[in-house]
Amino acid sequence: MKFGIVVNEGPYQHQASDSAYLFAKAAIAGGHEVWRVFFYHDGVNNASKLTEPPQDDRHIVNRWAKLAEEHKVDLVVCVAAALRRGIKEENLAQGFRISGLGQLVEAGIKCDRLVTFGD
Amino acid sequence: MSEMKKFMFVNRKAPYGTIYALESLEVVLITAAFDQDVSLAFLDDGVYQLKKGQQTKGIETKNFSPAYRALEGYDIEKLYVEKESLEARGIVEEDLLVDVTVLTRAEMGALMDEQDVVLSF
Amino acid sequence: MLHIVNKSPLSSNALDSCLRVAQSGEILLIEDAVYGATGGSAYEEKLREAMGRFKVYVLQPDLEARGLADRLMDGVSPVDYSGFVELAANNKSCQSWL
Numbered sequence: 001m002k003f004g005i006v007v008n009e010g011p012y013q014h015q016a017s018d019s020a021y022l023f024a025k026a027a028i029a030g031g032h033e034v035w036r037v038f039f040y041h042d043g044v045n046n047a048s049k050l051t052e053p054p055q056d057d058r059h060i061v062n063r064w065a066k067l068a069e070e071h072k073v074d075l076v077v078c079v080a081a082a083l084r085r086g087i088k089e090e091n092l093a094q095g096f097r098i099s100g101l102g103q104l105v106e107a108g109i110k111c112d113r114l115v116t117f118g119d
Numbered sequence: 120m121s122e123m124k125k126f127m128f129v130n131r132k133a134p135y136g137t138i139y140a141l142e143s144l145e146v147v148l149i150t151a152a153f154d155q156d157v158s159l160a161f162l163d164d165g166v167y168q169l170k171k172g173q174q175t176k177g178i179e180t181k182n183f184s185p186a187y188r189a190l191e192g193y194d195i196e197k198l199y200v201e202k203e204s205l206e207a208r209g210i211v212e213e214d215l216l217v218d219v220t221v222l223t224r225a226e227m228g229a230l231m232d233e234q235d236v237v238l239s240f
Numbered sequence: 241m242l243h244i245v246n247k248s249p250l251s252s253n254a255l256d257s258c259l260r261v262a263q264s265g266e267i268l269l270i271e272d273a274v275y276g277a278t279g280g281s282a283y284e285e286k287l288r289e290a291m292g293r294f295k296v297y298v299l300q301p302d303l304e305a306r307g308l309a310d311r312l313m314d315g316v317s318p319v320d321y322s323g324f325v326e327l328a329a330n331n332k333s334c335q336s337w338l
Binding site: 001003008015016019022023025026027029030032112113114115116117118119 | 246270271301320322324325328334336
């Protein structure tokens with residue numbers, strides 16, 4: 001089954017990104033495909049390569065990037081939400097791309113299920 | 120894209136306090152541009168999004184409420200408001216800035232069950 | 241339909257709204273919503289009432305993280321993340337009551 005995931009909240013502030021990541025990992029382990037993760041609202045902050053958590057904490061940004069690389073997950077950051085919050089190509093972490101809201105709608109159309117994580 | 124799905128946007132949050140109401144409108148318009156079947160549902164504090172007479176000058180924020188009236192121009196005509204949410208807030212249909220269909224909670228729930236994609240804001 | 245709720249019913253109306261509007265289906269409590277599935281809480285009776293109409297699940301890792309693994313109400317089924325995935329897959333659609 002093809003899953004789309006929406007992440008609406010920033011990392012470290014709200015559990016949404018953690019829940020979404022663990023859901024994505026479990027979906028892939030279960031033989032499903034995670035076709036796209038769409039980062040919206042404050043969720044765009046999951047894509048900043050300037051993120052530096054303390055060493056004993058999980059690295060939420062790199063964790064998404066690694067999942068994307070290993071399992072060909074399309075990580076899309078909403079352009080309007082990103083620009084409002086200072087996320088641009090120059091500070092975009094590896095594995096993410098910036099694009100429009102059409103990518104969210106497309107995920108809704110193409111995926112068998114769309115699961116939203118937020119506040 | 121020839122596939123057509125039933126998209127419902129569930130709005131349960133008041134405007135201005137958080138960004139969600141505004142962002143919901145953005146996705147609604149894009150979804151309609153993709154020729155999908157679009158419905159908007161307003162429940163709980165989401166019904167406040169449709170309240171007439173919003174004046175945002177004093178908070179220096181864009182008043183996006185006229186956009187609900189413009190939806191018709193994009194062939195977005197399925198606006199549903201839950202009756203119980205209106206009643207709980209002392210709001211009547213005449214207080215709303217756009218024509219809506221008022222549904223009971225059971226009717227609203229049944230409509231949700233018919234959807235292919237439900238996005239919550 | 242799978243209804244996903246992520247807020248404590250003692251501080252948010254998300255679960256109340258879900259129970260009020262949704263007609264049937266399955267409910268999964270994740271994140272802070274797991275507090276709603278603990279025995280002895282003020283919400284217990286309300287959730288028990290809802291169990292006639294809905295099958296209710298709780299995300300076990302979230303329950304454990306909050307120190308309440310031993311307080312899960314009878315009749316609520318614990319699932320792990322793979323169980324969460326299967327619930328989403330087995331229902332025709334899902335809705336997050338944010």
